[in-house]
Amino acid sequence: MSQVLHFRLIAKVISRISFIIAVALLISAGVAVIYKEAVLPFVYSLLLSVLLGVGLDFVSRRTEKKAIIQRKDAFFSVTLSWFYVSLLGSLPFIFSGAIPSFVNAFFESVSGFTTTGSSILTDIESLPKSALFWRSLTHWIGGIGIIVLFIIVMPSLHEGGYHLFTLESSVQEKIHPKIRSVVQRLFFIYLLLTGLETILLLAGGMNLFESVCHSFGTIATGGFSPKNTSIGGYSPYIQYVVMIFMFLSGTNFVIHYNLLKRDFTKIAKNEELKFYIAVTAIIGVVITLLLVFNTEKSVEESFRESFFQVISMITCTGFATEDYLLWPKIAWMIIFFSMFLGGCSGSTAGGIKMVRHLLVFKNIRLFFNESAHPQAVFRMKLNGNAINETTNKTILSYFSTYFLVFIVGSILLVTAGLDAGSAASSAATAMAGIGPGIGTVGPASNFAHLTDAAKLILTFLMVLGRLEIYTVLVLFTRNFWKD
Amino acid sequence: MSQVLHFRLIAKVISRISFIIAVALLISAGVAVIYKEAVLPFVYSLLLSVLLGVGLDFVSRRTEKKAIIQRKDAFFSVTLSWFYVSLLGSLPFIFSGAIPSFVNAFFESVSGFTTTGSSILTDIESLPKSALFWRSLTHWIGGIGIIVLFIIVMPSLHEGGYHLFTLESSVQEKIHPKIRSVVQRLFFIYLLLTGLETILLLAGGMNLFESVCHSFGTIATGGFSPKNTSIGGYSPYIQYVVMIFMFLSGTNFVIHYNLLKRDFTKIAKNEELKFYIAVTAIIGVVITLLLVFNTEKSVEESFRESFFQVISMITCTGFATEDYLLWPKIAWMIIFFSMFLGGCSGSTAGGIKMVRHLLVFKNIRLFFNESAHPQAVFRMKLNGNAINETTNKTILSYFSTYFLVFIVGSILLVTAGLDAGSAASSAATAMAGIGPGIGTVGPASNFAHLTDAAKLILTFLMVLGRLEIYTVLVLFTRNFWKD
Ligand SMILES: [K+]
Numbered sequence: 001m002s003q004v005l006h007f008r009l010i011a012k013v014i015s016r017i018s019f020i021i022a023v024a025l026l027i028s029a030g031v032a033v034i035y036k037e038a039v040l041p042f043v044y045s046l047l048l049s050v051l052l053g054v055g056l057d058f059v060s061r062r063t064e065k066k067a068i069i070q071r072k073d074a075f076f077s078v079t080l081s082w083f084y085v086s087l088l089g090s091l092p093f094i095f096s097g098a099i100p101s102f103v104n105a106f107f108e109s110v111s112g113f114t115t116t117g118s119s120i121l122t123d124i125e126s127l128p129k130s131a132l133f134w135r136s137l138t139h140w141i142g143g144i145g146i147i148v149l150f151i152i153v154m155p156s157l158h159e160g161g162y163h164l165f166t167l168e169s170s171v172q173e174k175i176h177p178k179i180r181s182v183v184q185r186l187f188f189i190y191l192l193l194t195g196l197e198t199i200l201l202l203a204g205g206m207n208l209f210e211s212v213c214h215s216f217g218t219i220a221t222g223g224f225s226p227k228n229t230s231i232g233g234y235s236p237y238i239q240y241v242v243m244i245f246m247f248l249s250g251t252n253f254v255i256h257y258n259l260l261k262r263d264f265t266k267i268a269k270n271e272e273l274k275f276y277i278a279v280t281a282i283i284g285v286v287i288t289l290l291l292v293f294n295t296e297k298s299v300e301e302s303f304r305e306s307f308f309q310v311i312s313m314i315t316c317t318g319f320a321t322e323d324y325l326l327w328p329k330i331a332w333m334i335i336f337f338s339m340f341l342g343g344c345s346g347s348t349a350g351g352i353k354m355v356r357h358l359l360v361f362k363n364i365r366l367f368f369n370e371s372a373h374p375q376a377v378f379r380m381k382l383n384g385n386a387i388n389e390t391t392n393k394t395i396l397s398y399f400s401t402y403f404l405v406f407i408v409g410s411i412l413l414v415t416a417g418l419d420a421g422s423a424a425s426s427a428a429t430a431m432a433g434i435g436p437g438i439g440t441v442g443p444a445s446n447f448a449h450l451t452d453a454a455k456l457i458l459t460f461l462m463v464l465g466r467l468e469i470y471t472v473l474v475l476f477t478r479n480f481w482k483d
Numbered sequence: 484m485s486q487v488l489h490f491r492l493i494a495k496v497i498s499r500i501s502f503i504i505a506v507a508l509l510i511s512a513g514v515a516v517i518y519k520e521a522v523l524p525f526v527y528s529l530l531l532s533v534l535l536g537v538g539l540d541f542v543s544r545r546t547e548k549k550a551i552i553q554r555k556d557a558f559f560s561v562t563l564s565w566f567y568v569s570l571l572g573s574l575p576f577i578f579s580g581a582i583p584s585f586v587n588a589f590f591e592s593v594s595g596f597t598t599t600g601s602s603i604l605t606d607i608e609s610l611p612k613s614a615l616f617w618r619s620l621t622h623w624i625g626g627i628g629i630i631v632l633f634i635i636v637m638p639s640l641h642e643g644g645y646h647l648f649t650l651e652s653s654v655q656e657k658i659h660p661k662i663r664s665v666v667q668r669l670f671f672i673y674l675l676l677t678g679l680e681t682i683l684l685l686a687g688g689m690n691l692f693e694s695v696c697h698s699f700g701t702i703a704t705g706g707f708s709p710k711n712t713s714i715g716g717y718s719p720y721i722q723y724v725v726m727i728f729m730f731l732s733g734t735n736f737v738i739h740y741n742l743l744k745r746d747f748t749k750i751a752k753n754e755e756l757k758f759y760i761a762v763t764a765i766i767g768v769v770i771t772l773l774l775v776f777n778t779e780k781s782v783e784e785s786f787r788e789s790f791f792q793v794i795s796m797i798t799c800t801g802f803a804t805e806d807y808l809l810w811p812k813i814a815w816m817i818i819f820f821s822m823f824l825g826g827c828s829g830s831t832a833g834g835i836k837m838v839r840h841l842l843v844f845k846n847i848r849l850f851f852n853e854s855a856h857p858q859a860v861f862r863m864k865l866n867g868n869a870i871n872e873t874t875n876k877t878i879l880s881y882f883s884t885y886f887l888v889f890i891v892g893s894i895l896l897v898t899a900g901l902d903a904g905s906a907a908s909s910a911a912t913a914m915a916g917i918g919p920g921i922g923t924v925g926p927a928s929n930f931a932h933l934t935d936a937a938k939l940i941l942t943f944l945m946v947l948g949r950l951e952i953y954t955v956l957v958l959f960t961r962n963f964w965k966d
């Protein structure tokens with residue numbers, strides 16, 4: 001067993017992560033000071049994080065200098081990290097008394113770091129501002145974590161021969177040889193988008209605190225809001241700003257990277273982007289028309305509410321303006337099925353992802369072409385490059401795996417006390433990272449009343465969905481634990 | 484256009500089918516005579532069928548003697564046939580006044596020939612016996628039609644280079660070179676199973692009429708019953724007999740064929756069969772335990788009702804003994820998800836089919852194996868034979884296509900006036916060929932109250948599901964209509 005994983009290297013990874021969390025807690029402590037709220041909950045959490053960081057660093061030092069992290073260590077570290085940061089992240093909630101129950105605090109923290117945005121809070125505005133800031137910050141940290149994971153870490157693991165993340169490595173081209181510099185640039189883009197949105201929200205009359213929190217929630221496609229009514233209470237201008245930034249956050253960050261480098265040829269070649277734009281536009285227009293002809297809403301109102309909700313669903317952000325359960329049934333249904341779409345790969349968005357749907361269409365087209373012309377040889381291409389067969393099969397299998405996890409999750413949730421509809425919808429929204437569900441966990445409702453068992457099952461589904469299933473599932477295979 | 488399809492050859496196929504229907508109508512006319520019911524509806528329908536048969540035969544004679552049917556003609560004929568027989572099949576219902584509305588009669592007929600078993604009848608027992616006999620006979624004809632289609636026709640189309648039905652041809656080995664003799668043997672097995680069940684039902688005290696009708700419904704995994712309470716009103720013995728024959732009908736008929744030839748090695752090698760038995764046993768036992776511990780039912784009762792319902796759902800027969808909506812929620816949910824399983828390929832069962840699920844499992848396992856041992860070369864095998872890559876991709880794509888058709892169908896049904904839950908469940912049950920749905924179309928309910936638009940959408944979904952989607956979908960591709 002000790003040969004399978006190199007625990008000292010894993011300790012090193014976790015140690016670094018502890019320090020990142022410590023920095024984030026320090027900032028939140030600053031927010032507490034500004035608003036004259038209790039600072040101690042953050043100080044305690046910070047100290048504990050630093051202590052764990054130093055301790056783990058000490059353990060990891062005893063390893064040889066030359067040892068580099070192996071693929072299995074990396075996989076183990078990824079899943080472990082998400083649970084670890086969620087545990088640390090729950091501390092300020094517990095220490096401050098904002099969310100006294102451990103399971104509730106942990107649920108809120110996992111929901112934050114996985115950028116899901118489901119909440120157990122019934123009265124959000126009753127929380128101290130510093131706690132709400134921390135809550136939104138967990139989204140923001142989770143979001144950049146996912147971008148680095150799927151644009152940098154996973155493809156590099158594949159290059160070492162590990163085929164698990166063939167999707168990410170073939171789909172997203174190797175963008176830069178110097179990893180540290182790429183990470184810095186991605187972080188810069190992430191910061192830039194957050195800053196831009198904050199300024200635009202401020203310009204719309206939103207206060208600084210809410211502007212920052214909502215920007216965190218948008219850029220991470222998280223969905224936590226410091227307001228009980230989410231984005232619903234704000235002006236149309238604010239809703240348009242949030243809508244645009246949700247859409248940008250659901251775009252592959254490699255696109256933003258290329259935009260920054262003015263490499264427009266690469267952007268023009270990106271088929272996933274075109275697919276993403278086309279699908280969003282079509283669904284948005286259909287729902288706009290449904291609202292125009294079936295409700296009392298004006299055209300502008302219909303357009304705004306439709307596109308806001310559609311983008312929120314496709315990118316799996318989960319911000320709500322209108323309770324879409326009150327919309328015409330067909331609109332409601334299209335909205336529900338949109339959650340299975342997901343944004344682009346390499347974005348903060350959840351869901352199945354556009355590129356996978358695009359590849360299924362390509363497979364079906366290829367299949368009919370091959371059937372019609374048995375002699376001809378067709379090659380499937382994406383963004384102008386041929387697609388690796390293993391990548392292709394992995395993507396095709398992903399749908400069944402996703403559906404199977406969904407079924408098992410739903411059944412477990414029913415066992416944990418939910419009714420069938422709520423179980424299915426909350427399993428689906430947790431896996432896709434949407435946040436609000438349908439039924440007793442609908443957009444106007446929350447997850448407070450669920451049993452502890454149901455909450456814990458949902459946290460697992462959130463992590464599973466966020467890490468695109470296989471990353472977590474591989475830890476449960478016999479081969480993983482063999483030498 | 485005239486070069487794409489050879490309409491005279493297609494006319495020949497449809498002409499032959501008209502005569503088969505004429506024979507079936509003659510038998511039903513006989514039943515009407517026996518029960519002293521109106522014979523004219525059957526005579527008129529018979530005459531029309533013969534007239535159409537003769538007319539089409541006359542048209543087809545003007546083709547050259549040597550012309551053989553091309554792949555595109557075959558595909559076109561398959562979809563056309565199912566709609567054609569359903570139109571003929573609706574005539575006796577209309578002429579007899581048993582089902583006066585054309586849409587209702589057509590719905591009942593499509594439901595019969597696709598072996599779906601959904602009904603628009605509210606009081607089944609009020610119909611003349613001959614109409615009920617005809618109704619059950621449509622199942623029986625549809626069932627043998629599917630077996631011949633997927634064991635004989637599709638693989639032979641593939642051998643001509645058409646890759647569409649790679650599933651059937653690779654999964655089901657070429658069983659006999661002389662096609663006519665194979666068809667005869669399959670028909671013999673089909674007749675044998677029907678006869679056996681009829682005798683066993685008679686032995687249990689069921690009258691001859693009901694025994695024959697229920698046997699037709701069982702062997703075709705259709706689900707039509709001449710009784711309002713379906714199988715529910717009969718003795719446990721009857722329920723066991725029906726249960727066993729549903730299970731046998733959900734088995735690949737190539738297995739029965741090998742059994743007849745005493746070729747046990749081939750049976751022992753069949754992985755789909757083992758998977759089918761294992762899945763049925765596991766789900767059956769889980770639901771039995773749920774019923775034992777959560778209801779007042781005895782162990783035998785729980786076992787019987789559980790296995791009856793599970794086999795009925797997995798094989799997509801749709802016979803009901805208990806209203807399973809009254810069962811514990813978890814049981815209810817497992818039952819619902821079981822409808823996506825489907826029986827074995829090459830059986831009369833509907834659904835996605837066991838072999839596809841098995842192959843997904845094999846793909847995922849292969850994927851993890853390849854990830855763990857990047858140097859090693861793994862080959863995926865089924866029943867001891869290597870699996871063709873195109874077959875594999877076709878099967879993996881099938882899930883997404885199935886889900887997409889399901890979503891589009893559900894949305895269309897909502898547009899046609901159904902509520903979301905009923906739309907989704909009736910789309911799912913129509914595609915899988917289950918029959919009863921959940922919600923307003925549940926097992927204790929029926930499809931009478933739906934709008935005509937909804938009924939017609941459902942008939943299309945039934946045919947689409949029965950012919951495994953691609954067979955129908957290919958007719959809507961541009962390539963199909965190109966020379
Ligand atoms: K979210």
Ligand SMILES: [K+]
Binds near residue numbers: 598600799800
């Ligand atoms: K059926």
